[in-house]
Amino acid sequence: MVRAESLRYHRTTEARAATSAQPRSISMEYRRLGRSGLMVPALSLGTGTFGGVGRLAAWGTTDATEARRLLDICLEAGVSMFDTADVYSLGESERVLGEAIKGRRDKVLVSTKATFRFGDGPNDIGSSRQHLLAAIDASLNRLGTDYIDLFQLHGFDAFTPPEEVLSTLDVLVRAGKIRYVGVSNFSGWHLMKSLSVADKHGFPRYVANQTYYSLIGRDYEWELMPLGLDQGLGAVVWSPLGWGRLTGKLRRGQPKPEVSRLPKTAEFGPPVPDEHVYRVVDAIDEVAKETGKSVTQIALNWLLQRPTVSTLIIGARNEAQLRENLGAVGWSLTKDQIAKLDAASKVTLPYPYWHQRTTFTDRNPPAV
Template sequence: MEYRRLGASGLTVPALSFGAGTFGGRGELFGAWGDTDARQARRMVDVALDAGVAMFDTADVYSEGASEQVLGEAIRGRRDRVLLSTKASLPTGPAAYEAGSGRSRLIGAVEGALRRLGTEYLDLFQLHAFDAGTPVEEVLAALDDLVRGGKIRYVGASNFAGWQLMKSLAAAERNGHVRYVAHQVYYSLLGRDYEWELMPLGLDQGVGAVVWSPLGWGRLTGKVRRGQPLPETSRLHRTAEAGPPVDDELLYDVVDVLDELAAETGRSVPQIALNWLLSRPTVASVIIGARTEEQLRQNLGAVGWQLDADQIARLDKVSGRTPPYPYYPYYRLPDFARLNPPAV
C-alpha cells in the first residue's frame, strides 16, 4: 500500500482508507448502506490491515453512533496499528446543543467519539460541515485546546466551500491556532466540481483531500449501465436522492469508457475509477467502503498499478464538464488560463 503525506502535515496516510459507514446499520439511510456487526467488522479490519489499509473513517451521525462503536470493538487490542478518523458537527438530535461546532458541542462530540471508539485519542478529527452560526475563531480555539489536551492529533474539515475553508485557515494563522490539514470531499468521475476551486486552494494552502463516495454514490460499481434496469440489490433504490445528483447521460458515457478500459487493462470498472482518482493532485487518501469482504478485496485492487496517460486523458475528456462562472474562463480561455492555470 502506498502512503502519502496528508496535506502540509507530518501525518502519512494510506492511499486507500476504509470507510465504516456500513457498520452499525441503524436508520433509513445508513441501514441501506450496510449492517455490519462487530464480528463481521473485525474480519473487514483484518483484511484491510493485511493490505496496508490502516486508516478507518467514521462519524458520529453514522448509524446514530453505532458505526463508531462497532469500529471500536473491531480494532480492540490493536489500536497502535490503526489511524482513526471521525467527524462531528452535523445534527445528532433535535435539540440546539446537538448540532454545530460551538465549543461545548465539539468538546462533547470528541469525548463521545473517544468513548464509543474505545480510544484515548483521535488521529484525525474533521468538522462534517461548516457551522455558519459559530465564529470560526471559537471553533478553532476549541480544536486547538483539544489538540493541546492530547485528544486529537490532526484536524480537518469536510464539505466546506472554498471561502469557508480559506476563512478558517486565515483565522488559524492569525491567532496561532491548529490548522486544517485535510478536507474530506466528494470527488469522482461523475462529480469533478472539487477541481474548480477546492483543489487549487488545497495545492496553495497545503490541505490534502480525503475523498468520500469515489464511486459516485454507488453508480460506478460496474452494475449500472445504459439500457439496463437498476439491479434490485442496488442501494440507489433507497438512497439516490440523498447523494450527489448525477446526469444519467454523463453516467452512461463514463461507464462506456470505463468498460473499454476494463477490457484493455483486465481491471474492473470500480478499480479503474478509483485508480483515476489516485492520480489527481492533492488527493491523499480515497475512502473505500464495502458491505462484504468480496467488495473490499475488489476495491483493494485499485492500487499497485497505474493507468497510462492516454487512458487518463480519455477519462478526463468523457467526464469533464464546463464549470460555471467565475471558473470557466480559466478552463476554456487561453488568456485566463495563462494567468491562472487549472490544477488539472
C-alpha cells in the same frame, strides 16, 4: 502533475481474492496528509456500513464480528486508516469500529467527524465550544480510545465564529484528544476564512478536506483542488464511486438491476443524468478491456492520479467488495487512458471557472 507526496509500503498476504485461489501481493502506497507530517494509506475504509441503525441502515448493517474480519483484511493489505462519524448509525458506527480495533489501537489511524445534529437539545449541533467538547468526549467513549488521529468538522457552522471553533480545537489538540484536524463539505471561502484565523492566532491548521470527488462528480476540481494545492490540504475522498453508480451495475442499453442498494444510496448524493453516467462507464469499459481491471478499480485508480488526493475512503458491505476495491492500488493508468476518462467525464463549468479556463490560463492555470 502535482500529487500528494507518497511512498510505497509492501505487504504480501496469503489472503485469497474472491475470484482466485492464488495468493496475491498488495503494494499499498502511503501519502502525506496535506502539508502535515502524517502519512496515510492511499485507501482508507469507510465505516458508514457499520451498525446499520436509522437512516443509514441502507448503507449496510455490519456488526462487530464482521467489522473485525474486514479490518483483518485491511491491515493485511496495508490499509490502516478507518473513517467514521458520530452521526453514522446514531453512534453505532463508532461503537462497532471501537470493538473492531480493540487490542490493536496502535496499528490503526482513526478518523471521525462531528458538527451535524446529534440529539434534541439546542446545543447538540454545530461547532460551538459546547458541542465540540461534548461530541469529542462522546466519540472517544464509543470508540474506546484516548485519542482521535484525525478529527474533521462535518460541515460549516456559519453561526459560530471561527475563532471559537479553532481555539476549541487547539485546546483538544493540546490535551492530546485529537492529533490532526480537517473539514468536510466546506466551500472555498469557508476554508480560507478559517485558515486565515488559524494563521493569525497560531491555532492548528486544517490539513485534510474530506470531499466528494469521482469521475461523475468533478466539482472538487473547480476551486477546492487549487485551494488544496495552495494551502496544503490533502483530499480525503468520500463516495469515490459516485454513490454506487461506478460499480459496473449501470451500463447503456442494459436494464437497471432489480435488486440493488443504488436507489437508496444515490438519494444521499446529487442527481446525475443517466447519459452522463453511461458516457463515463462506456469509457471505463474501453479502459477495462485494455487493462483487465474492473470498472470499480479503474474509477478508483483514476482518482489516485489526481492532484492533492491523499486517500480514498472505500466502502464494503462484505469481503468480496473489499478485495475488489483493494485491487485499485499497485498499478497505474496510462496517460492516454487517463485522457480518455477525462474527456468522457468533462462537463461545462459554472462561472467564473469556465471563463478562467478559456481566457486566462496563461496566468491562472487549472490544477489539472
